[in-house]
Amino acid sequence: MNERKDSDVSTDPFPTSGDERRLDLDVELERDTEGVWTPSSLPSHDEVPPHIGFWKRFRRNKVALVAAIYLVLLVLAAVFAKQLVPQNPNVQNLLQVNAKPSGAHWFGQDDLGRDVFARIIYGARISLEASFLAVALALVVALPLGLVAGFVGGWVDQVLMRISDAIQVIPALVLALVISGILGPSTTNVGLALAIVFAPGFVRLVRGQVIGVREETYIEASRSIGAKPLFIIRKRVLHNVASPLIVQAAVTFGFALLAEASLSFLGLGVQAPDASWGTMLSRAFAQVYEAGWLLWIPGGAIAITVLAFNLIGDGLRDALGTETRGA
Amino acid sequence: MASAAAPGSGVARPLLEVTDLSVAFKGHKEIVTVVDHASFSLRAGETLGIVGESGSGKTVSSLALLGLLPASARVTGSATFDGRQLVNMPARKLRNVRGNDISIIFQEPMTSLDPSFTVGNQLAEAYRNHRGGSKRAATARAAEMLRLVGIPEPQRRLGEYPHNFSGGMRQRVMIAMSLICSPKLLIADEPTTALDVTIQSQILELLKSLQAELGMAMIFVTHDLGVVASVCDQVSVMYAGQVIEQSPIDDFFTRPLHPYSAGLLDSMPQSVAKGERLRMIAGTVPPPSRIPVGCRFNPRCQYAVEACVVTAPDLEATGDGREVRCIRHAELSLEISR
Amino acid sequence: MLTFIIRRIAALVPLLLIVSVIVFGLIVLVPGDASTTLAGGDQATPARILQVRHQLGLDRSFLSQYGRWAGHAIHLDFGRSLYSNQTITSEIWQRFPITLQIAGGALFFGLLIGVPLGIISGIRPRSVADRAVVFGTSAAIAMPSFWLALILILNFAVYRQILPSRGFVNFSDSPYEWFRHLLLPWIALGVLTAATIARQLRGALADVMASDHIRTSRSKGLAPLKVVGKHGLKNASAPVLTVVGLQVAYLVGGTVIVESIFGIAGLGSYVLTAVTRDDLPAIQGSVMFIALLTIIVNLLVDVSYALLNPKVRVE
Numbered sequence: 013m014n015e016r017k018d019s020d021v022s023t024d025p026f027p028t029s030g031d032e033r034r035l036d037l038d039v040e041l042e043r044d045t046e047g048v049w050t051p052s053s054l055p056s057h058d059e060v061p062p063h064i065g066f067w068k069r070f071r072r073n074k075v076a077l078v079a080a081i082y083l084v085l086l087v088l089a090a091v092f093a094k095q096l097v098p099q100n101p102n103v104q105n106l107l108q109v110n111a112k113p114s115g116a117h118w119f120g121q122d123d124l125g126r127d128v129f130a131r132i133i134y135g136a137r138i139s140l141e142a143s144f145l146a147v148a149l150a151l152v153v154a155l156p157l158g159l160v161a162g163f164v165g166g167w168v169d170q171v172l173m174r175i176s177d178a179i180q181v182i183p184a185l186v187l188a189l190v191i192s193g194i195l196g197p198s199t200t201n202v203g204l205a206l207a208i209v210f211a212p213g214f215v216r217l218v219r220g221q222v223i224g225v226r227e228e229t230y231i232e233a234s235r236s237i238g239a240k241p242l243f244i245i246r247k248r249v250l251h252n253v254a255s256p257l258i259v260q261a262a263v264t265f266g267f268a269l270l271a272e273a274s275l276s277f278l279g280l281g282v283q284a285p286d287a288s289w290g291t292m293l294s295r296a297f298a299q300v301y302e303a304g305w306l307l308w309i310p311g312g313a314i315a316i317t318v319l320a321f322n323l324i325g326d327g328l329r330d331a332l333g334t335e336t337r338g339a
Numbered sequence: 340m341a342s343a344a345a346p347g348s349g350v351a352r353p354l355l356e357v358t359d360l361s362v363a364f365k366g367h368k369e370i371v372t373v374v375d376h377a378s379f380s381l382r383a384g385e386t387l388g389i390v391g392e393s394g395s396g397k398t399v400s401s402l403a404l405l406g407l408l409p410a411s412a413r414v415t416g417s418a419t420f421d422g423r424q425l426v427n428m429p430a431r432k433l434r435n436v437r438g439n440d441i442s443i444i445f446q447e448p449m450t451s452l453d454p455s456f457t458v459g460n461q462l463a464e465a466y467r468n469h470r471g472g473s474k475r476a477a478t479a480r481a482a483e484m485l486r487l488v489g490i491p492e493p494q495r496r497l498g499e500y501p502h503n504f505s506g507g508m509r510q511r512v513m514i515a516m517s518l519i520c521s522p523k524l525l526i527a528d529e530p531t532t533a534l535d536v537t538i539q540s541q542i543l544e545l546l547k548s549l550q551a552e553l554g555m556a557m558i559f560v561t562h563d564l565g566v567v568a569s570v571c572d573q574v575s576v577m578y579a580g581q582v583i584e585q586s587p588i589d590d591f592f593t594r595p596l597h598p599y600s601a602g603l604l605d606s607m608p609q610s611v612a613k614g615e616r617l618r619m620i621a622g623t624v625p626p627p628s629r630i631p632v633g634c635r636f637n638p639r640c641q642y643a644v645e646a647c648v649v650t651a652p653d654l655e656a657t658g659d660g661r662e663v664r665c666i667r668h669a670e671l672s673l674e675i676s677r
Numbered sequence: 678m679l680t681f682i683i684r685r686i687a688a689l690v691p692l693l694l695i696v697s698v699i700v701f702g703l704i705v706l707v708p709g710d711a712s713t714t715l716a717g718g719d720q721a722t723p724a725r726i727l728q729v730r731h732q733l734g735l736d737r738s739f740l741s742q743y744g745r746w747a748g749h750a751i752h753l754d755f756g757r758s759l760y761s762n763q764t765i766t767s768e769i770w771q772r773f774p775i776t777l778q779i780a781g782g783a784l785f786f787g788l789l790i791g792v793p794l795g796i797i798s799g800i801r802p803r804s805v806a807d808r809a810v811v812f813g814t815s816a817a818i819a820m821p822s823f824w825l826a827l828i829l830i831l832n833f834a835v836y837r838q839i840l841p842s843r844g845f846v847n848f849s850d851s852p853y854e855w856f857r858h859l860l861l862p863w864i865a866l867g868v869l870t871a872a873t874i875a876r877q878l879r880g881a882l883a884d885v886m887a888s889d890h891i892r893t894s895r896s897k898g899l900a901p902l903k904v905v906g907k908h909g910l911k912n913a914s915a916p917v918l919t920v921v922g923l924q925v926a927y928l929v930g931g932t933v934i935v936e937s938i939f940g941i942a943g944l945g946s947y948v949l950t951a952v953t954r955d956d957l958p959a960i961q962g963s964v965m966f967i968a969l970l971t972i973i974v975n976l977l978v979d980v981s982y983a984l985l986n987p988k989v990r991v992e
Binding site: 174175177178179181182183184185186187189190191193194195196266270273274277278279280293296297300301304307308311314315316318319322 | 691692695696699700703706707708815816818819820821823824827828830831835836842926927929930931933934937938948949952953955957960964967968971972975
């Protein structure tokens, strides 16, 4: 603050106006990100006071809150599927094939007379399992690699980054398809394949945060004598890596769900008779001339769930005040 | 002082006459007035300094003249330029004024030029926009302007991008661009603030000599009284959105009328004897949402009496061509100790 | 500029090397004994197993296998498929133009829709039009493109029989039928591209429009069309270009599923067929080819980026 340039002192009659930026524009007109200039003395409507806790801030974002509630309910339904859904998702009823929704069968019955609602709930289980496996595995692999790349730097960093580049050069869906196809069709293999696809993104993110923190901390430490940079870095990195990683994980979860649906639609995920949302869609598509309406429910479930993850990602980003570097 | 450029008689109609100019921004809930009934005028060839701290409304006033404020701004009052009303002028007509009759240069030379186009392109564009003609003619004119503002090898520099120019050179380019259509008025909004001291004085000298050569009027928006002293004929002091004093430059520097003006002059390093501490005005300009009742300057004024806290003073003419917004101006004698 | 391009190309050599190792290394993922699995698992005859083993050189060390494969791959020779007598390269070349038409058309659709929406949105953020665009693009981004394809078929080929649900017609045979057959795949793939481009352009344009040099352009008396069209768009185009580059990878990936839905024999369905048949050489060849494709697109993006941004060129 007090590092005023000599040139200012010579002619500047306002030594009290401390902050140099205030000389920029008269009324402190600030250009916010939306490109509208507003006097900064007016509180911006989406500005949240920093002292408010995470949960309170997250709750302010009603859309993200609704999305979170939806996902919690979905996960609970998937976990307690047996208790919640009386119908067995794999029991056929060939007398009621492609039946429209009714009181007994909320979402109707598919081409083998199986209850669509039960299959959606059991399918959620499989879709969420595969996505969770993918994201968790990618995180487990990527976190240490990203930390190493960021801290060690040098050729280790170079090699890891080039490998990440190489993986990301192959379109995600193609890579996931090929890996899970070679491993053989199963939910676990889909999860594994997606983990490989998503890991480079996480590695990059962690590495970027580490490098950012490292540079900042060294600068500060060199200013204030006696600070131990490594200790500070360790503390800061944890904080600076965790927030963006959580946001990224939420968004990636949505991608994983989408990719899992795509792969099982193509016949690479869970095998019959078990249901996932993707296989339900491919069965429904086979019946498109007889019972096209069957496409709406599993597809809608995928779209809504992906949207929910994206919205939660946005909500988390706002609530955590995440600033991402170099990802 | 650039009094040489000022026309002799006061009979001539002013080139620009601003009366009761107000600017308000629509916030999310309330409406905030950042310029409140500002009035000033200047004659052809004359230079007016608008002085004030951050938050005084000086930049907003100048942007308002050319309709360059964001859509959320509401501008009222009157600004007659050469017989035309600028306030709420239809966009199409206003575009004919901008860059043609009135030009403006800004504080930030580093960012005020488009990084994606060559300097020559941007200069020629400004010329052809108002004058038309061939690209070749416009480019020749652009080269001529670069030479005029003292850029060496103008022909070659025309093909370069802004990032090839230093800050001072970019400000010269901005000046060349603003003058390419020979405007009658140039608004310079803190044109030297972002530059190094040596460059500052070069740019000031350049503007002074260009004004003498081209005979245009200038509005110099600045927080720097040193700049005012060297280039202006008249000075308007703004505080918290209001004009609080308007004086010819000589009178202003020898005998300011408003306590705030006196405070500004006192805090100029030049006015302080060696070894003495720099005097400054305590406190800061109140934001538009927290304007005090009564005289807006009263919380910071050492001469404030009870009446100052109660009644808002009007801008009064003192009879000798000066105006001041202070109920005690007649009884105060604010000689500057030099 | 030329040195810039040469340097970029030189930087691609190590990248290609690593990609090729990864692509070839896919073989380690084959469960069980590779030659048995690839020959068809339990149903494989001993003769077939031997043949596969020999064709892929699986009796040699990994390094020598890779060396042999990479040596050919440099000349875009990926060997022969385990299932057809054609070389993989010739099969890829047959199918690539079709995929190019699908992905290219989808990209065109994305630009056609995305750019105007991004401009409308970006020049007046928070306006009604902007809010509508933001809402619409959010929905489009969450919509799985393959589900969109199915819904499009349901509505335009099943309920209303306006457009065909499957197949491909060469442009040279009938431009009209070519268009009719490709329209739904283009939309199915291009909606996400359009939404992504619109979003990116919106942000970039809004930032640019708030910048000092736009204020300068306005102060010169330029008409809004010129301010936005010349100074706004050129400065906002660089980030959009980056997104377009990324979209190409998505579009190529998306053709796998879209081609399979619309029954089109392009590169995407070639990969899928190879995967379902455990045709490892075909998988490796096509993935390598696709990777090469994205690398080339990225290079083109880099170069156009430099053309747009005079600062990059110097560095």
